[in-house]
Structure formats: C-alpha cells, structure tokens
Amino acid sequence: MDWTLFIRSILVITEKNMRIYYFKGPVMIFGLLFPLIMFLTFFIGRDLDLILFFPGFLGMMLFFTASSVGPLITPWEKREKTYERLVSLPVILESIVIGDILAGAIFGIGISIIVFTVCALLLPLSITNVLLLVLAFVLGSVTFAALGTLLASPTTDNPSNIMMLSSSVRLPLVFISGIFIPLGQLNGWLFVLTSLSPLTYLVDLFHAALTGDAVYAPWVDMLVLVAVTFLFVGVAKVIQQRNLVKGI
Amino acid sequence: MDAVEATHLRKSFGAITAVDDVSITVPEGGVFGFLGPNGAGKTTTIRMLTGVLIPDSGSVTIFGTDVHKDPLAAKLKMGIIPESGTVYSDLTAVENILLTAKFFGMDRATRNERADEIIDRLGLHERRDDLVRTFSKGMRQRISIACAIVHAPPLLILDEPTTGLDVYSRRLVIDTIRHMNREGSTVLLTTHNIEEANTLCSIISVINRGKIVATGSPERLKGMFDTARYVEVAFEQPVRPDLFTTPGITRAEPWGDKWRVWCDDPDRAVKHLAAIAEQEHLTIVSLATSNPSLEEAFVKLTGGV
Numbered sequence: 001m002d003w004t005l006f007i008r009s010i011l012v013i014t015e016k017n018m019r020i021y022y023f024k025g026p027v028m029i030f031g032l033l034f035p036l037i038m039f040l041t042f043f044i045g046r047d048l049d050l051i052l053f054f055p056g057f058l059g060m061m062l063f064f065t066a067s068s069v070g071p072l073i074t075p076w077e078k079r080e081k082t083y084e085r086l087v088s089l090p091v092i093l094e095s096i097v098i099g100d101i102l103a104g105a106i107f108g109i110g111i112s113i114i115v116f117t118v119c120a121l122l123l124p125l126s127i128t129n130v131l132l133l134v135l136a137f138v139l140g141s142v143t144f145a146a147l148g149t150l151l152a153s154p155t156t157d158n159p160s161n162i163m164m165l166s167s168s169v170r171l172p173l174v175f176i177s178g179i180f181i182p183l184g185q186l187n188g189w190l191f192v193l194t195s196l197s198p199l200t201y202l203v204d205l206f207h208a209a210l211t212g213d214a215v216y217a218p219w220v221d222m223l224v225l226v227a228v229t230f231l232f233v234g235v236a237k238v239i240q241q242r243n244l245v246k247g248i
Numbered sequence: 249m250d251a252v253e254a255t256h257l258r259k260s261f262g263a264i265t266a267v268d269d270v271s272i273t274v275p276e277g278g279v280f281g282f283l284g285p286n287g288a289g290k291t292t293t294i295r296m297l298t299g300v301l302i303p304d305s306g307s308v309t310i311f312g313t314d315v316h317k318d319p320l321a322a323k324l325k326m327g328i329i330p331e332s333g334t335v336y337s338d339l340t341a342v343e344n345i346l347l348t349a350k351f352f353g354m355d356r357a358t359r360n361e362r363a364d365e366i367i368d369r370l371g372l373h374e375r376r377d378d379l380v381r382t383f384s385k386g387m388r389q390r391i392s393i394a395c396a397i398v399h400a401p402p403l404l405i406l407d408e409p410t411t412g413l414d415v416y417s418r419r420l421v422i423d424t425i426r427h428m429n430r431e432g433s434t435v436l437l438t439t440h441n442i443e444e445a446n447t448l449c450s451i452i453s454v455i456n457r458g459k460i461v462a463t464g465s466p467e468r469l470k471g472m473f474d475t476a477r478y479v480e481v482a483f484e485q486p487v488r489p490d491l492f493t494t495p496g497i498t499r500a501e502p503w504g505d506k507w508r509v510w511c512d513d514p515d516r517a518v519k520h521l522a523a524i525a526e527q528e529h530l531t532i533v534s535l536a537t538s539n540p541s542l543e544e545a546f547v548k549l550t551g552g553v
Contacts, residue, residue: 001318001320002320002321005320005321005324005353006320008350008351008353009320009351012347012350012351015347015350016336016347019339019343019347020336020338020339024338080334080336080337081330081334082334082335082336084295084300084330085328085330085334085335085392085395087299087300088298088299088300088323088326088328088330089323089328089348089351090319090320090323090324090351090352091320091323091351092319092320241302244300244301244302245301245302246261247259247261247292247295247301
C-alpha cells in the first residue's frame, strides 16, 4: 500500500469532517455550552467538592464532546448520498474510520482545553503531572471519538436511529464511571461495574494528573484506553466492511 | 492496455442475483456504453468496478491495477459520477471541487487553476461561491461532474449522468463527456437512454437480468436484428388493418397518426402500400422506410415487447 496516499486520504477526510460537521456555529456553541450545562446540572445545589470531582467532570466533558458528532457522520452521508462518492474517491475504509476519529478527537481536545483553561482560571486547580494530563486529553479524545465512529457503523441512513443508540450507550457509561462517586469509595460489585467502563480509566487518569489520587496505576489506565480504542476501531471497521459487502 | 477489465463478476443480495458472471473489457480511448433497463444490474456492476461494492467473486482491473487489491492506486485513475452520488450541500461549488482535488494530491496552484477552468466550462462561474444546497438538480449534477474530472482522469465513469436533467444541463454534460474523451479520457457510461448511447458510444454492452446479452458497436447491434425492418406510412383517410395483409408484411400497428408496417423487404412493402393507396383511393401523407434502430435491438435483447 502507498502510505503517502493513505495518510493523505485520512487528512483530507479529517479536514472534510471538520469543515462540514464540526466548524459550525451551532456545533461549536453546543460544544462549549454542554460542559456548562453538565456542570450546573450535577454540581449546583449539591454538597460536592468541586476540586475532588473536577477530574470526573473533565472526563465526562471530553467523553461527550469527542463522541458527540462522530456517530452522525456516516448515517448522515448515507442519507445525503455523499457516502458513495466518498468511497469512490482514492480512500479505503480505514481512511474513513481514522479520518472520522481524528476529526472527533480534535474537536474533543479543542473544546476540553478551552473549558479546562477557563476552569483553571476560576478554580484553585493544581496539576500534579502535566505529561499525564496531556496524555489523558489525547488518549481520552481518541478513545471516545473511536466510540463515536463505532456508533456510526450500524446499517442505517437515519441519523435519529443512531442518536437513540448513541444516547443509550453513552449515558449509562457516565453513571458507572466513578464520576459522581470516587472510585476509592466504591467496593464489591459496584467497583467491578465501574471497571467495565472505559470512561472510568480516563477519569482515573485525570485524577492521577490533577490530584495524584488515582486507583489504578497510570500505565494501566493508558493501556486500557489504547486497547479499547483498538477494539472500537476494529469492530467499526468490521461492521463497515460488512456494510460494503452488503451494499449498504 | 485496456482501461477496464472485469472478469466473472457476481453479486447477490440475499436470494437475488443482481450480477451474474459479467465480464467486460473497455479498450483505452473510446466511449463505452453500458445499456440496460432499470434493475438490469448496471449500477451494481459499476459499483463493483469503482470499488464501492465488494463482489462475491470476480476481479476488476483499471489500467492493470486491481481495484480490490490496490484500491488507492486504482481509484487515482478514475473519475466517478455515481448514480445517486451527490456533492456536499454545506460546501460551495468551488469548495467541493477543491476538496475533491485534494484527495488526488493536486497542489494548491493546480487545484485552483483547474477548478476555475472547469467552473467556466460548466457554466457555473456566477454561482461558484454559493452553497450547493441552493442549487437545482442540474447544477448539482454539473458540480458532481466537475468533481469527477478535476484531476483529468484517464478513466471517467458515469452512472446515468443525464437522468432527470433539463435540456441545457443534459447538453452540457454530453459536451463535457465528448470533451473529456477528446482530451484522452476513456469514458464508461451507463444509461437506459438509447439515443444517448447511440450518439455517444463506440462500443455498447447490453445487460439484462444481471447478464451481458450482447456487446458490439451500435451499428453491429442494430445489424443483429436485420429482419426487424419497417415502413412508416401515414394516410389522410382512416384505413382498415386488413389492407396490410399481404405476403412479406409480418405485422402492422397504428403508430401515433401513422401505421408502422414490419416487413422482410421494405422495397416490396412500399410498392404494396402504393398499390393499396391507388386501389382504395387513399392519399399518402408521408412514407418512410427505416432500418432497425438501436432501440429495437435493445428491446429484442432485453426481452421487451
């Protein structure tokens, strides 16, 4: 395979997605407002320690922003009939999957960094490990953008079907990821349950980076996030390949 | 080297066999027509040729490069206008063309120069910076064509390129196909418009129910059905069908305000019609003989009436 062609196809697909789906006023505004709404929903009026729960808030925000638009791209393009044109251009399935993930990851990182910077100015946050923080942003955004691309893969050209699927997968993950109850305070089956969610490991990595108070070793968090990313990409590719065979 | 060589392509969707052992060879330089009725398997075949659909069996090479083994290299040699494929509504006309050009690795200066040239050729200069969502179907199709030819592809594949277009857009599309062919692109187009195939194509393959039923030049296909010659005659007065009953006339049917009379020998039929007119005191308004048309060859080949 010609790697130059392959990388070029990924970059052009990423650019296409950013221009058509992400760099839109409503999407950007939603991306910035969403964390504020989540913050108000979960923290205002409750007796929660903002600093203690900030890593969870950061993880939740990165999770939602990186996986927000990705699930809609492929169904939308199938409905608009632009998907067939895209596939007929010098691209392969892997270019489309990776291009979609990159666009989601860039959006997730961009919005998260803006929100993190604003919060850092308003709250007395401390950073224990800058490198871990950067890695958490990068790995988290890629992992959950990959989840978004996986959610886009089922056979449909109806974005509302994918919206329902996306919500029914993403919302439960928030509640089993140690965001509202610190992992250290969980035990028994609740702890086992949280260990099944990839978001748990991102939140734990943010804890390691910001407070130094993590349950798992950072390398375990990162290893899980990398493994889950490969799993998401692999399954997304298999499903989309099957769709190409079926002609849908 | 042949532009396209597809061998033994098969594709089924559940119990339905859409394409059944189709092999086609498109020589470099010509305009190859892929003709068939709706549902014959044209689009499924084209989608396999362009790497959009994976065949159950068979292989496709584009200028010697296997589409399924090396899709990136093969697709670089093609410009494709899918049947239902459209362009991005949220980009402008020129943005669509420039974005497509990036997939082919064209540098910025070449992209801009080529986009300007094509936009002018396709009569889109005044709308170049408008969002495609504001365009009519004909204009969208022109943008679709612009995207397909931006990199001057050695092979241009068009799936029903003129379906549903107004006369002006249709003429522009056909002129562009001819221009691209003159500039060196091999053209493969599917159509169910027989007139279009007749005037544009140097070779035609007719597909029906997933199988190729004939391949040849339009004249050769017409010649396959030499017995189907007819005479069209219009009388000023109404005539009885039994007047046409004579040896050598195989069938006669009302055809608009005329009669179409199928015969073995048009010369004999014309003489007979003149004799009838004389005998019955009828006035002949018009009389024309016709060789079999591509349409008739198509109807015969695809099992129509």
